[in-house]
Amino acid sequence: MNCETALVLIYDLVDGEILPKDEILLKEHLAICQHCQTTLKSIEKAEKIYKHEILVTPAPDSVNTITKQVLENKNVFSLQSKKPYWSTKRIVYYLGTMAASFAAFIYLAGSLIIVNLASKIDLTSAISNTSSSNFNLDMSFSQFIESDLLNLLSTITNNISQSTLLKDLAIILFLVSLQFTISYLFTQNKIKQDNKL
Amino acid sequence: MNEIEPTFEAKLVERILKGDESAFAELVAQFHKRIYSIAYRMVGNVSEAEDLCQEIFLRLYQKLSQYDPNLPLTPWICRIASNTTINYLKRRGIKTMPLEIMVNLKEKERPIADEHATPEQAMIVENRDKKLQSAIMELPENYRLAFTLKYVENLTSEEISEIMNIPRNTIKTWLVRAREALRGKLINEL
Numbered sequence: 554m555n556c557e558t559a560l561v562l563i564y565d566l567v568d569g570e571i572l573p574k575d576e577i578l579l580k581e582h583l584a585i586c587q588h589c590q591t592t593l594k595s596i597e598k599a600e601k602i603y604k605h606e607i608l609v610t611p612a613p614d615s616v617n618t619i620t621k622q623v624l625e626n627k628n629v630f631s632l633q634s635k636k637p638y639w640s641t642k643r644i645v646y647y648l649g650t651m652a653a654s655f656a657a658f659i660y661l662a663g664s665l666i667i668v669n670l671a672s673k674i675d676l677t678s679a680i681s682n683t684s685s686s687n688f689n690l691d692m693s694f695s696q697f698i699e700s701d702l703l704n705l706l707s708t709i710t711n712n713i714s715q716s717t718l719l720k721d722l723a724i725i726l727f728l729v730s731l732q733f734t735i736s737y738l739f740t741q742n743k744i745k746q747d748n749k750l
Numbered sequence: 751m752n753e754i755e756p757t758f759e760a761k762l763v764e765r766i767l768k769g770d771e772s773a774f775a776e777l778v779a780q781f782h783k784r785i786y787s788i789a790y791r792m793v794g795n796v797s798e799a800e801d802l803c804q805e806i807f808l809r810l811y812q813k814l815s816q817y818d819p820n821l822p823l824t825p826w827i828c829r830i831a832s833n834t835t836i837n838y839l840k841r842r843g844i845k846t847m848p849l850e851i852m853v854n855l856k857e858k859e860r861p862i863a864d865e866h867a868t869p870e871q872a873m874i875v876e877n878r879d880k881k882l883q884s885a886i887m888e889l890p891e892n893y894r895l896a897f898t899l900k901y902v903e904n905l906t907s908e909e910i911s912e913i914m915n916i917p918r919n920t921i922k923t924w925l926v927r928a929r930e931a932l933r934g935k936l937i938n939e940l
Contacts, residue, residue, distance in 0.1 A: 564926050570907060599933045606879055607901035611786040615800065619782065620775045623808050 554582045559589045566593075567600050646743050650736040658728045760819035767814060778807055781824075784902050785831055791898040792835050794887045798842075806834045828903055828913045832895060839891055878936075885935035893928035896921050 554562075562579040565571035571579065583589055765773035785806050790799035810830050817826055886894055892914075899910050907925060911918040 560930075561922075561926055564922075564929065568907070568925075570922075595933060595937075596929070599929065599936060602878065602882065602936065603897075603901045603929075603932075604904075606875065606882060607787060607791065607898070608783060609787045609790045609799075611782065611790075611800070611803070612796075615786070615803075616775070616779050616782050619804050619807050620771075620778045622804055623778075623811050624771055624774065626808065 554578055556582075556586060556589055556592075559583070559586065560592065563589065563593050563596055567596055643740060646740045647736055650739045651732070654732040654735050658732050661728065759823035763814055763817050763819060763823065766811075774811065777810075781827055782807075785827070787902045788831050788835065788898050791883070791886055791902070792839065792891075792894060793842075794883060802835060802838050805838060806831045809834045824903065825909060825913060828899060828905070832899065832913050835895065836891070881936060882932070885932045888935070889928050889931060892916075893924045893931075896924045897928040897932075900925060 559579060559582045562571060562575050566576065566579060583593065762773055762777055766777065782803070786799060786803045789802040789806065790796065793799050793802055810827060813830060817823070886897065889897065896910050896914065896916075899905055899913060900907075903909075905913070907918050907921045910916075910925075911921045914921065
């Protein structure tokens with residue numbers, strides 16, 4: 554056993570937490586190590602100081618002062634009354650998380666739907682069909698909206714089958730419910746952390 | 751650690767919950783010296799220790815309805831004291847008090863180390879206490895709390911581990927390091 558290991562065991566010994574087998578090893582080491590014998594004596598003296606001097610006597614009137622001050626606040630910090638579930642803090646956390654997760658899910662859902670639509674619709678042909686027939690450079694913006702863009706949108710809409718719409722709706726509903734669940738769990742966790750002593 | 755029996759503790763808490771103010775005064779009187787000692791050793795000056803002590807008792811009062819009467823009260827109070835102290839130190843934002851503040855404490859701000867000591871003994875104890883407190887304040891907060899809980903409440907490393915919610919071996923390591931650091935500072939007193 555080296556002196557470094559012995560030091561840890563010396564502290565175990567003075568704390569009364571040493572294992573019997575370690576105590577035997579330590580005593581064997583102490584029998585031959587003057588340095589650790591001196592350390593043990595020094596630690597024992599230090600222990601006496603800690604135990605004797607760690608407690609500090611407060612001012613004589615402080616018990617009454619503390620009791621009075623705490624009890625004066627009992628209307629504010631009532632023991633029996635339960636706080637309402639929907640506190641301002643909870644609402645703020647909930648709305649904040651909802652907003653953040655809603656933004657994230659809109660982005661995610663949007664990406665999913667666009668990818669889904671792109672795979673179902675032949676956008677190139679839809680654009681070429683509408684543009685080739687009506688579009689020219691002299692056309693005003695409003696005319697373009699009325700003719701080509703509306704044609705393009707109607708072509709896209711016609712290409713979406715009913716089953717695709719239901720699938721997208723299901724994805725959105727799933728994501729929204731997931732968002733509510735995450736918001737709820739986050740809020741619960743945050744409130745719990747705040748209330749932790 | 752075991753000054754009052756669990757049944758008495760449970761009855762005391764029950765009386766407080768029913769609105770008996772004298773029961774709360776009894777509870778404060780029972781734990782005040784130890785709570786104050788933890789607070790003082792953690793923050794290092796009387797005025798802050800009094801504030802922290804009051805905050806711990808306020809927390810205690812607020813949380814009494816959550817106390818399980820089947821469990822001993824002291825570890826539960828220690829956990830509240832420990833968490834409140836950690837939160838207080840986080841809020842305060844100063845990890846350790848500068849040594850010069852400790853050394854220059856006014857006489858009236860120093861805690862009373864021993865009520866029955868002679869003036870000479872009191873001076874020796876006071877000087878040693880100053881050195882001890884300065885050394886404690888130089889410890890990291892987690893070492894300081896583990897050390898303070900151990901000696902104020904006479905707890906084992908297992909009990910400290912449960913109170914601080916830290917693995918026992920970590921607590922043991924912290925305690926060894928803390929005490930070695932203190933022994934190094936107090937070497938002339940040993």
